[in-house]
Amino acid sequence: MTELAVLARLSADSQHPVEQLVRHPRLPLVAGTAAKSRLVRVWDCGGGRLHEFAPVDLGPAREPDPAEWWRSETAPPVAWHPEQPLLVVADGSTLTRWTPDGPSVPEQVSAAYLHLAFSPDGRTLWAKPSGDSSDALDLATGSAVPAPYWDTGVAVHPSGELVATLVSDQSATFCLFARPGAEPPAAMRQLRHALVLAADGYGTPLFSADGRHLAVRGNAYVDSLDVFAFPSLRRVLTRTLAEDDAQRWPDENLAWGVRPGVLWIGTPTGSLLELDVETQQTVEHPSPAGAPISALTATASGDLLVAHADGALALLAERPTASAPEVADGVAVFLAETEELPPNAEYEEDLVVTDGTDTWGADADGRPGPCRSRCCEVGRHHALE
Template sequence: MSEVETVAHWLNDGAGSIERLVCHPRLSLVAGIDSERPTVHIWDYRELLYHGSIGADSAGYGDAQRWERSGRTPTVAWHPDEPLLLVLAEGGVVQWTPEGVSEPDGLSPDAAYHCMTFSPNGEILWASPSASDADEDGEYRSDAIDLASGTIYPDVGWDTGVAVHPAGGLAATLRSNQGETHMIFARLADDNAMCVLRKALILDVDGYQTPIFSADGRHLAIRGNAYGNTVDMFEFPSLELVFSTGLEELRPPGGSTDIRHEQLREWSRHNIAFGARPGTLWIGTPTGSLIEVDVDEMTAVDHAILNDSPVTALTATATGELVVATGDGELRLVRPASAQADAGDGIALRDSVTAFLDATSEIPDDGAVEEYLVLTDGMRTWDEDDLKTVTSASTADPSWLQLRAVMNTLRNQLQ
């Protein structure tokens, strides 16, 4: 396990509590999304320099719950190479650079997307949901926007966000539904179009955050869900479930334990990050500690570093440190002493993507994504025929499988 030290900390310079942090993939820039109003703050965490905010004059959220703020919480996307941040907030889309705030290049400032992500080469903006209507068959879509020409191409439907494997060539994203969520994978074509693959993960209910890949490409993790504080971690490319917990199980003594909604509020929804050391996942807690999970050793250590101030957001930098937002209005740059940034062996990274692609196939481009998926929860696998015929499930099974069994039984009775 790692010794952990705070190498820098600074006040939020007038910002409110931060509920999400998003680091630039290469530069020492971090964007923080305010928890009190639809505002985005930008810092340089090496120079401890506050670059300013976007939307600081917006009306506050007041007593609105997280799920009641739909449409108001900003979306951000860092360019993969340049110091450029796209911000989608109440006033539309703007772009920030060190020179200031301006209208975005190649994108309408009135665009009404919920999520945005740059392609790995920065030439395409993936945006969801599509500005156009759904297909005739009701299938929802996203947009792929060529930023040089402004041309918009229809792409597969996704929500929440897109994670690209560190080797490139493969993306993971979500198709959420109240009963079950599919984490789909897509081969990235030369034009950055998403070619959806049959092999996919199935997650119970909805309300998950964007999945994240580890720097060495060996694991991916996801934080959710709408009804519980869960963290799941899968081996890649096998998609075997290697770690799963409800964060209440990690909860230290004290505080309310009988009101589930209060527990949901106490844990940050953006409180996980992969460490630079392979097989290490960090989890921020409401009591100010960072839990270090080593999935290779199957151990967990609680590092108390924040003097009981809750972790409100957590993310990893491009060089292996952690940026932590606290309930005291601070940002901290935290360095695990034994961790060195390691993007992994390039050949091994590419080989893992190749192995995943070789173990599956692309689905036809007819819009009916779910009909072709072969789904796994990391322990068992089902194809669509299996799920159409299952009629029994126990209370130990996930709720999505229990629901499928009930619906299939009713369907059979009506035939």
């Protein structure tokens, strides 16, 4: 069991409590967003303190296209540069760059982006508009090239050599793995081996700090949690967080701890669950603020930043403290067993997929083959039917 110590507290916006906390991968910076809010807040979490910078204020909401009414209900997409204190915020057909000196003048882009992610080298911005397309943008020159389709978000393995993202429809979701491209603007180079999940509406995958596990929060129908070992993609845990809609859990409520194999889960009662994914033992820690948790993340230094439904923030330290975990060399193992998808690949035909238990999609000579999934045997819908 880990002891949690409160390092700092801060009041935020009780009218629009933070629903997503996006941390910088290397610096003690965290951005916070909320649905129906045009304000992107930024905090410095270094040195055991919480200091709020000048936010990105996107101003009055634009009148959305009637066909995309839901845009006014979602938070602005944001992405941190992997090295620099640079945050990019999307708003319709513009991008705003934030640094500690404040936000820039918005820059015009060719599409309204729903999701953003930097490539691990920081030279390309991967951007996902609506529809079955995506772009790779070189922020230095403004040039853009079409890229393979992805949606929801991008998880970067701590080695920086592999990323994971989702491709969804109503019946199933593929968790696709890809290598970053070499020259900007460089698109993801998607790989043949993939995970398949049972529905849609999952959150962005989350690699553990040592790269040995991948957590997936979802889905549109159930408050679920699935954890897979990496690189084997063996499912080590699956759990339903809530059985009905009477107690909706926060969507952005997962954070890997500094202790290997420990996943922290924020709850609608305000407590934090400390889950050992291998033993599946759970310890409940009381609420640090007495209000339901609305978002959770782990900072680059390993502290936990918790947002509450009353607008409060709490920075927590795990004690006894642990040194940064060593990143496992699982990417080399994974890459040795797969290959890049051809251009114009058909996922249903060309992927080799696993649900964490069974693997199918390739016959004995390694070529794509018929589905042999247990979910076909029991009549469940998925994308390979």
